[in-house]
Each structure stands twice: as C-alpha cells, then as structure tokens.
Amino acid sequence: MEFLRRGGWERVLVGESGAEVYRRGEIYAKWCQPGGVAELRGERDRVEWLAGTGIPGARVADWIELVDGAALLTTAVPGVSGDELPASRRTADNLAAVVKALHEIPTDDCPFERRLDDVISQAADVVLRGAVNPEFLTDEWRLVPPEQLLAGLYAELAEVEAKAELVVCHGDACLPNFLFDPDTLECTGVIDIGRLGVADRYADLALLKAQLEDEWSVDAADFLQTYGLTEPDAQRLTFYRLLDSLTWPRPVSGPEGT
Template structure:
C-alpha cells in the first residue's frame, strides 16, 4: 500500500468501539483523503468482514470504496484502505444544532427504509440473532465484553446477567420460521455511523456486521441513540420509518444483545 498512501498526512482517528486502529490519511493537493484500518487477531477478522461487506454493498448504498486490502498470517493481521466519504456524523450534526433533530430523524428513517429494501435473496451474509447469540457467547467466554460500557440501566450488571436477560426475551416471535421480517441490516446503525452532508444522508460506515437479520436489529440501535437526545425523536423515527406500534420485546432484545459487542 506504500504507493497509495505516499504523500498523505497521518492522523490517528479516535472514538468508536472497534479494536482496530483507524487512521485518517489526509491527501495533499489533488490526492483524496483516505482511511486505513489495521487489526490483529480478532480485529483482523472483523476488518476482513467489513471489506467483504463494503464491496457487496457498494452497488446499493453509498459506502466507502475499498482501495486495497491485505492480510498476513503470522501474526494474523489485516489492513483495509478506503476512500473517505464527505460529511459529518449524524451525532455531530445533532450535537451542534439540536433543532435539526426532526429533519435528521426523517433523513435517517428514509435511509433505513432504503437499506431495508435491498433484496434479501441477494445478500450472502447472515446476521440473524441465532448467529449473533453464538458470537456473543464466544465473546463472554473469551472475556471480551466490556461491562463498564453497558447502558445506564444496566450499570453494575455482569455479562452473564445480560446473557440471562437475553434468553428471557426469547422466542422473538410466535413462529421463528417466519421470514417476513428479515431484511438486509447495517448491524450497528448508530448516529456515529451515519454521515450527513448538506442536510442529506451521505452514506454509512463501519458495516462489518451487515447482513440479513430482523429489522429491529437496526431500529433498536438508532432508537437508543435518539433516546439519549430527545425521547420525542424516537417516536418520530418509528412513524417516519412506517411503524405504528413498536415491538418492545424486540427492541429490548437487540439492545441487550448489543451490550455484548
């Protein structure tokens, strides 16, 4: 990748919950800005997952373009070089101007409907709750869950308590074989992962968990993000998305599940 990044200024990007190191590469002159992710072991696998999903999503949604990808075996490492996208995160937009809340929420709902309209039959990635429960169990057993980062209502909980509460929410529907509510999901549809430019959604980032799952996987994450700002925005999101009566059980399940990632 040396030729592709030559002449760029390097800045370590802070924030986010990923174990990968993220760098903003600032282009000089006509050279474009880039982002580079580097991860070792589990983070390397996550980066490979993101690369595959970025390439698959590109025809459907505005996402960073993959410039280069490399992986090494000993020790396991991965590098992902992507184009930078224009815009500012939706969270930063709302923090700078809370009055924009209704307009931002309407844009988020429209973008989420667009994502969820991507044909499920074309998506090769499974992100259903059964798979993610298995991944969550692996993270608990591996000591990878950060209990200090749990939501306020679960302060003081252990990962095992979250695990038990999750299973108290099952089954999610009377007929788990019913595929009617499965859509292509982002997997971590938070305000920090949605970019806005000139009042519109410019695209989404951090798509390593994207795949076929219940639509509430995405709705729960953005619903929680908005609730930290203004509870009225939560209801506006659901209405704009097209939900009159939200399934509170599914919201709770996916919020609990997200604690383990």
C-alpha cells in the first residue's frame, strides 16, 4: 500500500494483528496484507454499525482494497486513551457508564457474534502453534505450560457457557481502546472494535478489571459496582481473562523488523 508511505502519512504503530496504522491529520489508516483483508473488512463493518448506535467512536472515511492488501480509513476520535490518564474515580465511573451503555444495546440489533466456541478455538490454534505471547500472561500463568492452561479452560467451558449473559461486547476492552476528554474525563469514544460482537458480558469485564488493576493499580470493585455488578462471578472473571490472553499470538517480525 505504497500511498501510505508518502503524501504526509505518519506511521503510528504496528498492531497486535500485524496491521500497520498511519495518521494524516484527523484520519487514521489501518493497512493489512492480503491474509488480513477479511478481518479488516469485518472491523470496517463494525465501525459502520457502531456509528449508528449512539455509542461514541470513529466513522469510516474510506475503504481501499488492492491486490497487495487493504486499508481502512477512519476519522480520529478526540481525547486521550485511558492508559494515559492517572487513576481517578470519575474516569472509572465514566468508563463504567460507556461500557454499560454498549452492553445495553439490544443483542437482536447486533449482526456480529463472538461465540465462545470460536474464541476458544482461536486460543487453541495459538497454543498448538506454540505462538502464545507471554506478555499477555500473568506471572503465575507464565509458569504453567500453555497446553495446561488451555486444558483448564476446556474443563470449565460448559459451566461458564451455561452462565453466559449475552450482550454486545467490545471484544478487546482495554484502557487504550477508550478515549477521554482530559479536562472533563468524559468518554469521547471507543476504538479498535475488530472483535466487537455478542458475547458474555464478562468477556469485557474481565479485561477491564485486569486493566484497572494492572495499569491504574486500583481495586476494580468500585468500577464493577458502578457498572451494576455488586457480586461479580470470580470464575468468569478469571476464565475470560485467561482466554483472551491465549488469543494473542506473538507478533511476527516483518521485513522492517516490526
């Protein structure tokens, strides 16, 4: 996608999926190679859908698909990411409010699913390829062979699935994917929604709890209570955090060492 390497585009980062992200003014461009086009097209569709729900976020500016890959161009969302802000009760309350609003969208209105069977199959693929990224594991989990961690998930799968409370989930609910006005601390938008879909609410809550504890070093109990969860399910909080950790493979170095 040669046009992204000229004309004022600045490369911002390389995402977990290997996609490259560029920015020019108030437009972001995420580019992927041919193997990632279907996934990126799915993210485009999710951005378009979310824009019609009232949840703040980016809008699709353009979609470019060529023989060597595809680029999704989206509008920039104002604000700073949650991981760049100091811990505060107000920010956590506003985060809880936007997550709750997302989860209250009627599931019948959402055309996207994130079925638990599909997610655990994705984790199994990463584990069987020996590609688990240890950066996503806790210190305790790093001491356990990934195959054993996966086996533990399978052992609990039926019980966890039976307790599922299906809502519209972000799918990658970490602090960098929620932007805030640095003055008012109001949430200005959600981003990186390539994994958005109907799933158990704990798929989001488990990640957010871990993020608040790891990035902000705060007890997540107040956040969960503001969200409306006074007696959280400890099993599902642990299950979904581990499951998500096993779905992110180690990044593959490209020709530029990225």
